Amino acid sequence: MYNFTSEIIFIKMSASRRQFIKISALGLGGFAASASALNMFGSSSYLDELVLENVAKKLNLYPTYCEVCFWKCAAWTHADEDGNIQKIIGNEKDPHCYGRLCPRGTGGVGMYNDPDRLKKPLIRTVVDGEQTFREASWDEALNLIASKFKTIKEKHGAESLALLKHGSPGKHLEHLFKAYGSDTIAEPAYAQCRGAREAGFALTYGSWVGSPEPTDIRDTKCLVLIGSHIGENMHNSQVQEMSDAIDNGATIITVDPRFSTAASKSKHWLAIKPATDIALLLAWMNVIIEEDLYDKEYVNKYTTGFDKLKKHVLNYTPEWAYGITTIKPSLIRKTAREIAFAAPSAIIHPGRHVSWYGDDTQRARAVAILNALLGSWGRRGGFYFKESIKIPKYPSPKYPEPKWTWREIGEKYPLAQMGITTEVIKASLPNPENKYPVKAWMVAGTNLTKSIPNKELLEKAIEALDFLVVLDTMPMDVTGYADVVLPECTYLERFDGIRAATNREPSIAVRVPAVKPKYDSKPGWWVAKQIGERLGLGEYFKYDDYKEVIDWQLKQIGTSLDEMNKIGVKHFPRKSGPLYLEDGENHVFPTASGKIELYSKELKSLGFSPLPEYTSHPEPPQGFYRLNYGRAPMHTFSRTANNPNLSDLMEENKLWVNPKVARILGLKKDQEVWLKNQDNVTSTFPIKVRVTERVRWDSVYMVHGFGHDNKKLSKAYGKGINDTQLITKIMEDPIMGGTGMRGNFVEILTNNPYNS
Numbered sequence: 001m002y003n004f005t006s007e008i009i010f011i012k013m014s015a016s017r018r019q020f021i022k023i024s025a026l027g028l029g030g031f032a033a034s035a036s037a038l039n040m041f042g043s044s045s046y047l048d049e050l051v052l053e054n055v056a057k058k059l060n061l062y063p064t065y066c067e068v069c070f071w072k073c074a075a076w077t078h079a080d081e082d083g084n085i086q087k088i089i090g091n092e093k094d095p096h097c098y099g100r101l102c103p104r105g106t107g108g109v110g111m112y113n114d115p116d117r118l119k120k121p122l123i124r125t126v127v128d129g130e131q132t133f134r135e136a137s138w139d140e141a142l143n144l145i146a147s148k149f150k151t152i153k154e155k156h157g158a159e160s161l162a163l164l165k166h167g168s169p170g171k172h173l174e175h176l177f178k179a180y181g182s183d184t185i186a187e188p189a190y191a192q193c194r195g196a197r198e199a200g201f202a203l204t205y206g207s208w209v210g211s212p213e214p215t216d217i218r219d220t221k222c223l224v225l226i227g228s229h230i231g232e233n234m235h236n237s238q239v240q241e242m243s244d245a246i247d248n249g250a251t252i253i254t255v256d257p258r259f260s261t262a263a264s265k266s267k268h269w270l271a272i273k274p275a276t277d278i279a280l281l282l283a284w285m286n287v288i289i290e291e292d293l294y295d296k297e298y299v300n301k302y303t304t305g306f307d308k309l310k311k312h313v314l315n316y317t318p319e320w321a322y323g324i325t326t327i328k329p330s331l332i333r334k335t336a337r338e339i340a341f342a343a344p345s346a347i348i349h350p351g352r353h354v355s356w357y358g359d360d361t362q363r364a365r366a367v368a369i370l371n372a373l374l375g376s377w378g379r380r381g382g383f384y385f386k387e388s389i390k391i392p393k394y395p396s397p398k399y400p401e402p403k404w405t406w407r408e409i410g411e412k413y414p415l416a417q418m419g420i421t422t423e424v425i426k427a428s429l430p431n432p433e434n435k436y437p438v439k440a441w442m443v444a445g446t447n448l449t450k451s452i453p454n455k456e457l458l459e460k461a462i463e464a465l466d467f468l469v470v471l472d473t474m475p476m477d478v479t480g481y482a483d484v485v486l487p488e489c490t491y492l493e494r495f496d497g498i499r500a501a502t503n504r505e506p507s508i509a510v511r512v513p514a515v516k517p518k519y520d521s522k523p524g525w526w527v528a529k530q531i532g533e534r535l536g537l538g539e540y541f542k543y544d545d546y547k548e549v550i551d552w553q554l555k556q557i558g559t560s561l562d563e564m565n566k567i568g569v570k571h572f573p574r575k576s577g578p579l580y581l582e583d584g585e586n587h588v589f590p591t592a593s594g595k596i597e598l599y600s601k602e603l604k605s606l607g608f609s610p611l612p613e614y615t616s617h618p619e620p621p622q623g624f625y626r627l628n629y630g631r632a633p634m635h636t637f638s639r640t641a642n643n644p645n646l647s648d649l650m651e652e653n654k655l656w657v658n659p660k661v662a663r664i665l666g667l668k669k670d671q672e673v674w675l676k677n678q679d680n681v682t683s684t685f686p687i688k689v690r691v692t693e694r695v696r697w698d699s700v701y702m703v704h705g706f707g708h709d710n711k712k713l714s715k716a717y718g719k720g721i722n723d724t725q726l727i728t729k730i731m732e733d734p735i736m737g738g739t740g741m742r743g744n745f746v747e748i749l750t751n752n753p754y755n756s
């Protein structure tokens, strides 16, 4: 069953002080204390089922919102009287899920049941000359963290403590860090995800796209997906709205070098050559302008710079784009006309994970401009005007003013609007010329070794840190680098902040624990408060339980925790005006000119191209293939690979290979191969081959998030390849610091490279 003997393997980090430890505690305490009649047999055993089926128990319902991904669907957790979670069901009134969770949300109960969970705080120690973790009490772990934080603040200033975070726990720690004087905060959901999109749209429309995207998919007549693979990208209400739109006869056009699930539902699949999308976008603009298909009234009334744009795209004909994209001119014209005929009920989807080739802000600008030509922003079936309700902040003192923040660290990138993870990592490297030296990290809810490429740089930075504490629910790879590991309880076992995302109409959802925290795990808010109090910041944490904070906030907006416990989701009326532009209205956009800026003076003044230009990118050399990656409907990044419910649905990723390539290399279905990239990095594990016409011959494809190398992840260990390991070449976006990750090329090795 569960093996507690120390199976410590060290990854070579020569003369390293902080060796990578495959998490392995010395003690037995956590498990013994928690073994229940059910989980002793493992969470999905036949015996469990018998027990569950034959003992009819009353179920209690607790409101929550899902943490398996960041769409934050509201749901009801069903728990029996003994505190076993039976199921999680979507909240009918929730605009994020319309009453239905995706497979991952339903499988969220596996996060709670996973027997591999972190069970007790762990502290790095040395036994017989070898580094390992020992179990510790919360008091000891928290005291150690507080004393390290104090020392670092005294020596280097609070600014040198960085918080790298993602998801709900991050919010609580952000409060702690700001109270302590540090705004050195970053998350991979910016520079490695949607940052470039937000910069591109902010430059054009004056506002971010945000999450959930305000795409009016349910009423659209034409949805264009550019490398946005909705359906595999399982963002819930988007998928449901897309399915309804298809039933209602909407045209779907998918631009993707791979035949994605969305492509299979599309009228047109444009199998574009990777890295050439800007050329297609410019050619579409060329057709729409030259053939007078744009929304003249909208363009005249709401945009600036049209004449410059018209001149700019004059020569970017479909014939020009054909040579670059490999998409036939007739198909470029035909699709441009179809999109324009559907306008303004047409959406060129802004995408979400857009950190591809380093010119991503410019590509996002091209998407934004194209939407403006179609008049789709602020129109039914295009983009609606989103709204959310503001949640009042729980009373606490003002934060001190840090001397420098994430902004200064990322100052090279003039339009960065959030912390750039990779710049924080660089600022942590030992370098006397470093103006903003980072000395310690707290990592919460982000598995850096899978979400941030260039592992060598990451390991160098970690090696140089004075202190690293990781708060996670699972013994993920990143925990192996920590000095202290803190076990957070899962979202099903804790209170968190109120969800108040933007949507067609404002709504809120709450997260309430359905069961007590398993093992010796604790909620993120509690961890933040405990560290805060030890740092003398008690004034910032004046509550005993986070539910007091939520209840206070709910009362300020006319509801209460009692009411929310009964309804889970509450809607509020819109206050900002109608969903769409109205006739006769004179809408002012929040840009400098008050108009949609087709031509960007701001970019010009910063020395960037004011109109999007196509730039060519390197092609894979002979014998190499472009490494492409994406999502699978039943997994979220690396966080679900060990989930017992979800790994049952898909336990490893496969390498999609075109039959032509399989023929040349003599590859067979399910044959194991290794990959080696352009910088001679070889994958730790092999991957099985999937031969399919659905991928172009110049690329290979895999689902992101596999290839875990911590043995304590008993289901995920060694299953498939970690795409991030092979991403060593980064194409930085000079405008906002995004991490372009799609410029890496791999060779396929059929012989085990470790058998030599």
Ligand SMILES: Nc1nc2c(c(=O)[nH]1)N[C@H]1C(S)=C(S)[C@@H](COP(=O)(O)OP(=O)(O)OC[C@H]3O[C@@H](n4cnc5c(=O)[nH]c(N)nc54)[C@H](O)[C@@H]3O)O[C@H]1N2
Pocket: 067, 166, 167, 169, 188, 189, 192, 193, 194, 352, 353, 444, 445, 446, 447, 448, 450, 451, 452, 453, 471, 472, 473, 474, 476, 488, 489, 490, 491, 524, 629, 630, 636, 637, 638, 639, 640, 704, 705, 723, 724, 727, 741
């Ligand atoms: N190669 C490559 N890199 C990528 C991407 C890619 O597709 N390919 N995608 C990029 C994108 S779009 C994004 S948004 C980022 C995502 O990057 P991350 O957010 O780092 O993604 P995960 O791999 O899910 O890591 C989440 C970590 O949070 C932990 N966790 C889960 N629930 C909780 C909780 O309740 N509390 C705490 N404390 N921890 C929890 C998990 O165990 C896991 O260790 O990655 C980016 N990086």
Ligand SMILES: Nc1nc2c(c(=O)[nH]1)N[C@H]1C(S)=C(S)[C@@H](COP(=O)(O)OP(=O)(O)OC[C@H]3O[C@@H](n4cnc5c(=O)[nH]c(N)nc54)[C@H](O)[C@@H]3O)O[C@H]1N2
Pocket: 069, 070, 193, 194, 226, 227, 228, 229, 230, 232, 233, 234, 235, 255, 256, 257, 258, 260, 272, 273, 274, 275, 276, 277, 351, 352, 353, 354, 356, 628, 629, 630, 631, 632, 633, 634, 635, 636, 637, 742
């Ligand atoms: N099931 C599931 N759903 C998720 C997530 C998850 O982990 N699991 N994560 C969520 C998050 S945080 C994000 S950011 C989104 C990400 O999801 P999206 O933003 O939809 O997509 P990407 O991951 O950027 O892109 C993947 C697609 O881009 C295609 N592609 C690769 N190169 C090119 C190119 O040069 N041009 C074009 N046109 N296409 C290309 C790939 O073949 C693939 O189909 O998904 C979200 N939804």
Ligand code: SF4
Pocket: 066, 067, 068, 069, 070, 071, 072, 073, 097, 100, 101, 102, 103, 104, 105, 106, 234, 235, 236
């Ligand atoms: S889309 Fe799925 S995983 Fe994401 S929050 Fe909703 S139910 Fe959870």
Ligand SMILES: [Mo]
Pocket: 189, 192, 193, 194, 352, 353
């Ligand atoms: Mo993302």
